[in-house]
Structure formats: structure tokens, C-alpha cells
Amino acid sequence: MDITYSSLRRIMKGKSPFVADAEHIHHKLLKAGFSQKKTVAILTSVAIVGGAIATYFTGTLKHYFAYIAVLILIMIVLSIVSVLTKHNPDELPKENEHKE
Numbered sequence: 001m002d003i004t005y006s007s008l009r010r011i012m013k014g015k016s017p018f019v020a021d022a023e024h025i026h027h028k029l030l031k032a033g034f035s036q037k038k039t040v041a042i043l044t045s046v047a048i049v050g051g052a053i054a055t056y057f058t059g060t061l062k063h064y065f066a067y068i069a070v071l072i073l074i075m076i077v078l079s080i081v082s083v084l085t086k087h088n089p090d091e092l093p094k095e096n097e098h099k100e
Contacts, residue, residue: 026039
């Protein structure tokens, strides 16, 4: 939706729809003072609520909750992998230490 709105907005201003700008919804949330993490949480929440409403109207709410459970599981696994693979730049070996 954001890309459609951005493209139409740029065309209406007489600009190319392919030229980047800082008027996407996430830019506006950041300018409003939200942190990057809060911005992601807001947009994710809006997407989940929108999906839940759409699923409710199609009558497959059980499938939606199963989808959310799998999505949460994937996010947990990716978070664990990210934490386990994060390196401190001070702990990385220097290039000279690898040479024999």
C-alpha cells in the first residue's frame, strides 16, 4: 500500500515515481520521534491487525492464528541466531593472526 501511495504522490507532484524520497510512512514515524524499534513494532502491529480483520471476514481465523504462531516461532529462532552469531568488533582476530 505504501509503495502505491508513494508512487501516486510522486506522480501527482510531477516527479518520477522511481526517485526515492523520505515521505514513506516509516520515515514519518521516525520524524515524529519514534525509535526504529517502535516504528517496526507499530507497522508490524498494523499489518497483524489488518490481517486479522481480513481473515475474520473470510471466516478462517483458526488458520490465521496458526500462521501467527509459526511467524512468532520463526522470529524467535531468528532472534536467537542473531544473538548467537553477533560478534564484538574488538573480539575479531586481526588479519595478521591468520597468516602462518
